[in-house]
Amino acid sequence: MSGLFEKLISYMQYPFVRYALIVGVLIALCSSLLGVTLVLKRFSFIGDGLSHVAFGAMAIAAMLKLTHEMPLVLAITVLCAVLILRTGQRAKIKGDAAIAMISVGSLAIGYLLMNLFSTSGNLSGDVCSTLFGSTSILTLTQTEVWLCSVLSLAVVVIFILFYNRIFSVTFDESFARATGTRADVYNLLIAIVTAVIIVLAMNLVGSLLISALIIFPALSAMRVFKSFLSVTICSAISSVICALLGILISILAGTPVGSTIVAVNIVMFALFSILSHTVIGGKRA
Amino acid sequence: MKKTIFILIAAALAVLLTACAPSAPAQPEVDLTQMSSTMKYSEVYNMLTTPENYIGKQVKMAGTFAVYEGENRSYYACVIADASACCSQGIEFVLGGDAAYPEDYPAVGEYITVTGVFDSYTEGALKYCQLIEAEII
Numbered sequence: 001m002s003g004l005f006e007k008l009i010s011y012m013q014y015p016f017v018r019y020a021l022i023v024g025v026l027i028a029l030c031s032s033l034l035g036v037t038l039v040l041k042r043f044s045f046i047g048d049g050l051s052h053v054a055f056g057a058m059a060i061a062a063m064l065k066l067t068h069e070m071p072l073v074l075a076i077t078v079l080c081a082v083l084i085l086r087t088g089q090r091a092k093i094k095g096d097a098a099i100a101m102i103s104v105g106s107l108a109i110g111y112l113l114m115n116l117f118s119t120s121g122n123l124s125g126d127v128c129s130t131l132f133g134s135t136s137i138l139t140l141t142q143t144e145v146w147l148c149s150v151l152s153l154a155v156v157v158i159f160i161l162f163y164n165r166i167f168s169v170t171f172d173e174s175f176a177r178a179t180g181t182r183a184d185v186y187n188l189l190i191a192i193v194t195a196v197i198i199v200l201a202m203n204l205v206g207s208l209l210i211s212a213l214i215i216f217p218a219l220s221a222m223r224v225f226k227s228f229l230s231v232t233i234c235s236a237i238s239s240v241i242c243a244l245l246g247i248l249i250s251i252l253a254g255t256p257v258g259s260t261i262v263a264v265n266i267v268m269f270a271l272f273s274i275l276s277h278t279v280i281g282g283k284r285a
Numbered sequence: 286m287k288k289t290i291f292i293l294i295a296a297a298l299a300v301l302l303t304a305c306a307p308s309a310p311a312q313p314e315v316d317l318t319q320m321s322s323t324m325k326y327s328e329v330y331n332m333l334t335t336p337e338n339y340i341g342k343q344v345k346m347a348g349t350f351a352v353y354e355g356e357n358r359s360y361y362a363c364v365i366a367d368a369s370a371c372c373s374q375g376i377e378f379v380l381g382g383d384a385a386y387p388e389d390y391p392a393v394g395e396y397i398t399v400t401g402v403f404d405s406y407t408e409g410a411l412k413y414c415q416l417i418e419a420e421i422i
Contacts, residue, residue, distance in 0.1 A: 011324060014324075014327075014328070014331075016327055016328075016331055017324075017327075128371030128372065129371065129372055132371070138323065138324075138326075138327035138330075139327055139330045139331070139334075250323050250368065251321060251323050251324050252321060253321060254321030254322035254323050254324070254325075254368050255323065255368055256323075256367075256368040257323065257368075
């Protein structure tokens with residue numbers, strides 16, 4: 001055990017490990033904050049859809065040989081998020097069908113573009129890295145860490161500032177409209193913030209596993225807590241703990257970072273479910 | 286008095302024996318063999334993207350032996366894979382002395398441990414990294 005601790009201390013000397021922990025915690029915090037809203041609005045699968053859009057956008061950026069791909073990926077993902085969330089109720093192709101269509105369409109086009117215009121000698125590695133994160137989180141540059149930190153901070157500030165409006169739009173959009181809340185504006189805000197989180201989280205867990213970061217902490221918290229505030233706080237804490245544990249386990253045991261974080265989230269969900277059945281269920285009985 | 290003389294002689298012998306003992310091999314400054322696969326992959330990535338931070342350092346790494354045929358010469362490398370086994374990267378090494386291929390090299394695909402001094406060089410418009418004065422152990 002002490003050997004393991006010494007190894008961890010020695011790993012902490014590496015700047016890229018510290019960067020990974022900082023960015024991992026920030027992304028986990030942001031995704032969990034918004035996760036509660038998305039789960040309650042029945043948009044759990046939007047993370048998956050938008051991450052595939054981001055994958056397609058990354059393929060376009062690679063095709064254009066862009067050095068800094070994030071602005072383009074962010075712009076395309078935000079645009080698609082707005083299209084899905086805002087036009088979902090008016091469009092002829094509704095909610096889940098629109099997400100599914102954009103999701104698989106982007107994935108297919110992205111992979112096609114990468115195959116046709118690949119500039120890398122390791123196409124399968126690039127695709128695998130984008131889909132599952134691979135060690136992307138451990139290969140961040142200082143600039144990327146700063147960018148992630150600024151965007152994460154912006155997400156947290158927006159969530160805190162507009163907490164009450166997001167709360168009312170989440171639970172009863174019609175009532176929120178009736179009381180003068182501009183629901184469309186806040187839905188747009190949620191769409192933009194969701195897209196930002198998706199693009200950030202691609203570094204952490206890859207595009208196929210992003211949904212886990214959004215839904216698991218919220219669902220775990222909902223097993224035990226009932227109010228919006230308590231669920232949000234619990235979700236944020238559990239998400240941060242899972243991300244930290246996941247990153248530390250993966251660097252110590254040599255497991256893939258993204259899937260380890262998701263595995264820890266699954267264990268946390270199981271623990272909360274047991275807690276809900278035994279302690280809380282027992283009290284109610 | 287006798288006791289003091291005995292202690293002094295014993296101490297002198299101890300110092301002499303320590304000085305005569307063969308010196309331990311120099312510890313590598315970057316020992317990738319002691320790292321988990323995730324850490325190893327990330328560290329090699331950092332070595333290849335920021336070589337200026339590692340130039341002149343003694344590196345020890347373990348991985349699969351690979352040979353790449355170039356236009357003018359062959360490149361010998363130690364290749365490692367990441368935890369998800371979808372990505373791999375390697376560092377070229379140049380054996381010390383007059384090593385000849387294939388006599389002094391292992392079979393392609395064999396798992397090897399290699400040590401050498403980290404260095405970089407430019408070929409064409411690109412910068413490459415390698416371990417010079419390398420030794421397969």
